[in-house]
Amino acid sequence: DQQVKQNSPSLSVQEGRISILNCDYTNSMFDYFLWYKKYPAEGPTFLISISSIKDKNEDGRFTVFLNKSAKHLSLHIVPSQPGDSAVYFCAVMYFSGTSYGKLTFGQGTILTVHP
């Protein structure tokens, strides 16, 4: 039973255009959402996060949108650059009241940005 799904295994985008990566989750208790970027044979690096009290968070070229009613999360990269080519994972967690619980990851989406 997958609690977090990234339904697109891959995405190909032209340099300078927008990349939109999507993520769906099933449990409405999740209240903190993160995106990680991963290059081959390396550990993931944190990109951007959003808590459930917000519906948008921006950091430079990266914006995360949260639609709680649809249980849907998306990452927008504008403009896309060839160096953005990597695997992107969304991750979700909930706050128990005293600490954050474990992080659950989606399957990942391979983004390729063509020059």
Add this chain to the structure above:
Amino acid sequence: DGGITQSPKYLFRKEGQNVTLSCEQNLNHDAMYWYRQDPGQGLRLIYYSQIVNDFQKGDIAEGYSVSREKKESFPLTVTSAQKNPTAFYLCASRTVNTGELFFGEGSRLTVL
């Protein structure tokens, strides 16, 4: 420099052998995690520990064991009972009051 160090980066093992992967962090983080990455399956949680001398099973703990004797260290043993051990293993840590996980560079285990 603060960070998470995993070793070895590459490891080969014969079937039937146990192997231990090292994870050390100097970030003073309370919680540490082990994930496994397989193609098309994302990152799956093996074990995690939120405090020294305590740890919990994740989603795929069978065939693995861990210990947390020191705050800085969280080694993972892949035992011969793990049916499909060839994978990329990732260690991570964080403080319990924040959501963001910091990852090591990973260890690739290949069983011959």
